[in-house]
Amino acid sequence: MKNTSLRTLILVAPAALCACTNEPDRPNILLAIGDDISYPHMSAYGCTFVETPGFDRVAADGILFNNAYTPNAKSSPSRACLLTGRNSWQLEEACNHVPFFPQKYTTFMESLGSNGYDVGYTAKGWAPGVAVDSEGKPRQLTGKPFNSRKTVPPAAGIANSDYSGNFEDFLNSREPGKPFCFWYGSHEPHRRYEYGSGVTKGGKNLSDAERILKFWPENDTVRNDLLDYAFEIEYFDTHLVKMLKILDERHELENTVVIVTADNGMPFPRIKGQAYEYSNHMPLAIMWGKGIKNPGRVVDDFISFIDFAPTILDLAGINQSENGMQPMEGKSFTDIFRSVKSGLIRNKRDHVLIGKERHDVGRPDDQGYPIRGIIINGFLYMRNFKPERWPAGNPETGYLNTDASPTKTLILNMKRNNRSDYFWNLNFGKRPEEELYNISIDPECVNNLAGYPEYNSVKNDLESLLVKKLGKQNDPRMQGKGDMFDQYVYAEERTRDFYNRYMKGELSVRTAGWVDSTDFEHN
16 A cells, blocks of 8 residues: 555646655545535635635635536535546436446545445435345445434434534544545535524514515515525535535644535526536535645536546556546546635636436336537536426426425426416526527526527537537437436336326325425416
């Protein structure tokens, strides 16, 4: 292992060569993942309705990234991309939400565990779905679980898991001298929320809510919903603060790579589970006292979730091809750690690819809503492969690819009472085959430029580039085999063939635990 450690030091931290080159000098890794947070909802980005001192400290003592994206804005596929270094369309069943995780794909956490690291997690690891080995035994895709410590949550809807206490238990159980990788998978700010908790328990005022996004009504219901979301982000951050303090007190923070991000966008209509700017654009800050030069930098390079696995293996000195992992599409960005520059550091990191297949239940025959897209030069180009389908799920089963929320109910009731179709169309209506947005001036993606003749050259160039890149990645959609994604079964029995069973009256959405009856629009 000494040779491995030396190779890591040469790749990652040449300045440390004068120090000890024993295995413990391989960096520890703390990965903190919020559940459903959009960029830029951390105070380090200037967001005024949240206060996140933990995230802000990581940014100030490390690097704040302006352009981090998940390829797929839903928990299971997003986390699968992060863990494997592959885009979701390269992951077979794991492209979908609530899948059976394919046995052939090894995660970076499993690889670290096989190469001298203690690995563990608390709360939400890779989920939801089922992952078993060839003998049918559960796989630990994110390490050993640590969930025994509980606490009294400050509001209903917040989990009772003592995340930082469980992290401390993990550290206490670790073999002395071994480096660690710990996955802090908060349940917050995933829904549901205690309505009004941002005001009554978070000390916020309705006026604190920032400008309402253009695809929601200007309404106190929406403002309360946003502040409840902010309150739960802050709860996620409080445990990050405690974890940093624990590492400080143990004198281990200096050699711990702390990565803070989220899995997908906020759980609101037109965001989570879709493929717009607020859906896939994630907050990201990384600190590492021993390895990041010129801390406090703000970096504009585009980082995809598929870049995390190769970066972490690079930090650990692990050769990808020698550890049973499938080839990765992502690329290590440890060179950004070693740079002293801000802004755009590597010209090749100028774009990301995004997309989706099947997410939550609610369409006939368990159909998905396939999308592919590219973000580059301030534009988002998207191709909707099945525009005849409902993008957020079918109306008769409640648009189930949008989480139940006061904002969702408000918009549906506005249409139901014939007050307005405008917000319903943006959030739940059908979409054209192509969409093009200038996200540098329209991050809300409400002005589709795809039909404007003056943007034909931009649209055609981006479409050609997208097809070229997806072709090189063997995307089944580019090979005329995309319907295979609809054939993969849900891993949970209750989710299979939901639409047909619901329409036959064999089960209700409420008894299945999906949404409130108020989230239904009966045509």
